[in-house]
Amino acid sequence: MTVKVPHWEQPDFEIAMALSLCGSVIACVKWEARLFLLILLYLLALPPVATTLETSVTVRQDAAQPGIVVLDDLKIQDIIARITGDDVGWVPIKFNDSPCDAPTQCYIVNTYGIYNQVLASSSRVSIYSGPSQGGFDDFAEGFPASGKLGLGGFQLDNFTFIAARFFVRIPKLKLGMKALDTIRVRRNQEIPGLGFLAALWRQGLIEVMxxxxxxxxxxxxxxxxxxxxxxxxxxxxxxxxxxxxxxxxxxxxxxxxxxxxxxxxxxxxxxxxxxxxxxxxxxxxxxxxxxxxxxxxxxxxxxxxxxxxxxxxxxxxxxxxxxxxxxxxxxxxxxxxxxxxxxxxxxxxxxxxxxxxxxxxxxxxxxxxxxxxxxxxxxxxxxxxxxxxxxxxxxxxxxxxxxxxxxxxxxxxxxxxxxxxxxxxxxxxxxxVLDMAPLLAAIGVCLGIFVFWAISISKKQKRDILPPAGELDRLEQQETAAAHGKSEVSGSQDCVQELQGDYDHPVELYGQPVPTGSGECVPDRHA
CATH class of the missing domain: 2.40.70.10 (Acid Proteases)
Structure with a gap:
């Protein structure tokens, strides 16, 4: 499939592949199989001027189960740079020259390619970019913008971008996958911090993020x-x-x-x-x-x-x-x-x-x-x-x-x-693996029962077995070894339970003893 995608100021294969990947995802999230022709990026007042570059990607849909989108033959390098766990989407630092009315606007447009009249010109957001393909990492600073991301007949409204300075280390275009809270800009300004999957989900294009x-x-x-x-x-x-x-x-x-x-x-x-x-x-x-x-x-x-x-x-x-x-x-x-x-x-x-x-x-x-x-x-x-x-x-x-x-x-x-x-x-x-407190409590109950039982048995043995009278003045305390060769009763160390709050040891052990409500350890019926 040959796809025409917008391309910014200079031909750059890396950007083109990223845009192709973005288009592939959104265009195919509907349940009918369709291919997309064009990606349009609208950013409030000043849309960028774009040329086109032809490139190829492979997109499939499962004929038996409509709605499942499969992206095949993706280059590893592109996946590293694009499919990330970051919060928001990024766009290039500069598009082709666009008209502007005021020096402040011109500076923003020429430097970042975006002018968002809703936010003050001094509003900046510093977001950690994370390591990119080269293994480097850096902080990126830019202006937030809320715009529309359109592909073919589909359109994502109020999609959050960051128009950021980029270096070799920072991908020129990427889409964050997480759905996070809003991003606070200065004191009283907020913009949605929705990731790519969340934007698709909120608009009903996918059912599960x-x-x-x-x-x-x-x-x-x-x-x-x-x-x-x-x-x-x-x-x-x-x-x-x-x-x-x-x-x-x-x-x-x-x-x-x-x-x-x-x-x-x-x-x-x-x-x-x-x-x-x-x-x-x-x-x-x-x-x-x-x-x-x-x-x-x-x-x-x-x-x-x-x-x-x-x-x-x-x-x-x-x-x-x-x-x-x-x-x-x-x-x-x-x-x-x-x-x-x-x-x-x-x-x-x-x-x-x-x-x-x-x-x-x-x-x-x-x-x-x-x-x-x-x-x-x-x-x-x-x-x-x-x-x-x-x-x-x-x-x-x-x-x-x-x-x-x-x-x-x-x-x-x-x-x-x-x-x-x-x-x-x-x-x-x-x-x-939600919370380890209930698990620790269960372990504590089992351990307490065992200690109490061991002390009771020890006292009983001391009462029943007395040394000869002639040796009382030379009595030596000795610990009787357990019958199974350990210092605790066989099986008690396996008294575990899978709980909703299990955090540190989330293991399901079929056939093992589990604690009952009374605190006693009984065999599992499913064994």
Missing amino acids: GFGMYYDAYNINSSQITLEAVDTEKYDRPIVTYEWSSRNEVGGLLTRRFSSSVGDTVVFSSTNQRTFVVPSEPNIRIPKVYRDYILESINGHLDSDEIPYVDCRAAENTKFSLEFEFDRINITLTAKDLIGRVSKANKTQCRVFVESSEDGRIIYDGISASLYLGIPFLRVAYVWLDYQNSPTSLAKARRRVTTTNFVKVDKGGIISALQKQKVASSEARRLS
């Missing part, structure tokens, strides 16, 4: 994004769902164990790491000490800019593995998954896409974590990010799969959708 992501292997170009749907052919079951209390936490996971090995030798191992999936992050970001271990394992090194590189052939032949253990899912990356060929100093070199998470400049909407899982992880994992119902679903991705089976996710969420399609509920496990 969520999308599935499939990147596939590094050396092929078969990436796929589906709005309102998951492709069950692109992952191995089970798919595990983590439920969060707010959409700001979408992308959160609980890593039970995080380890690295070379052959049969374990390099390091760590447990219970706070983790977030970040679709716009080109690296896997981990604590610096673990990053250094990985570089040492594959004979990597840091250049003068602290960017890790490695000898291509040597690293690819290394028996290295990086493993993430989640609830019922293990995902393993090899050296090839972490290394990409880049051009540097007029020659091809191999960059290691593993960086430190302790860089103070790295901020993801105020979310604090130890592990940030970007593109390398998403090559081997399939994720569903739902900014409406607030869950994050994870499964092990299949590679080089050309078959599809789209399941539309409705308001009931992904688990309900999979169950309706006869995907066993045991393969779509809900792990509640």
